[in-house]
Amino acid sequence: MAQSGDFLRGHTETIILRLLLDGDSYGYEISKNIVERGMGLIDIKDATIYTAFRRMENDGLLATYWGEGAGGARRRYYSITEKGRKLYEEKKAEWQKLRTVLDNLILGGK
Amino acid sequence: MAQSGDFLRGHTETIILRLLLDGDSYGYEISKNIVERGMGLIDIKDATIYTAFRRMENDGLLATYWGEGAGGARRRYYSITEKGRKLYEEKKAEWQKLRTVLDNLILGGK
DNA sequence: ATTATGTATATAAACAGATTATATACAGGA
DNA sequence: TCCTGTATATAATCTGTTTATATACATAAT
Secondary structure, three states: OOOHHHHHOOOHHHHHHHHHOOOOEEHHHHHHHHHHHOOOOOOOOHHHHHHHHHHHHHOOOEEEEEEOOOOOOOEEEEEEOHHHHHHHHHHHHHHHHHHHHHHHHHHOOO | OOOHHHHHOOOHHHHHHHHHOOOOEEHHHHHHHHHHHOOOOOOOOHHHHHHHHHHHHHOOOEEEEEEOOOOOOOEEEEEEOHHHHHHHHHHHHHHHHHHHHHHHHHHOOO
8 A cells, every 4th residue: 555655754864864964876776775774664765766856956956977987877966955954854853753643643552 | 836735645644534533523624733733834725724624534534523613603623533543653653764865865875 | 593612424636655567777696 | 689788769658746616614803
């Protein structure tokens, strides 16, 4: 019923911003990175990543430039902007609050 | 950008199932219950609840009956089915795993 | 009396982010 | 030559949530 995309929704941008905090990267690498850390639960699709990039670039959260295609195809690199950093901090705080709320609502208790 | 609905998505049904585990209830009460526990972060809309009920009833997760409208309008009560209980257990385990994954992806570390 | 508020359910239409499908391109191994 | 892996991109589709709107009854306020 609910696919991985259902609970990724609302977090995809935050995750991308977090990864770019460690340094510039490109779509394919970011995608692989997310799936790797996803413990088999997260299966983010290429199209999701690339459409998120367009959206985030338009929103001024990311800056982009072309890197040399070392080996295979060309790579488009992304770097996080100041606006992106600020949004990340907000989203991070939001997640920490949300986690508590969902623990309460899903696991129950009280 | 991301509204509360974005991170509710994929969890709404789980939350409803959890609340019905405590006993039969009706839409308005469930809705109020969720918002109350939401710490101002969750603002689930009526339409979301009622469309979720239809979906879940069609999926055999819920059974329904009319209760007397004590005071105001009539109430449609819902009770969780065996299938609903099983799905809840799956979703609960999924959430506990997802929480760890998202902690890793959003907060970073390692 | 009538207006406003709170309780309670319901559905069509719009919205938005994720998925599916498809296309392109190059390198290296079988 | 074909397949796999790397790498990006977009149109069309899917789906759960939201917006807007409708109905209905009880009670308190004007």
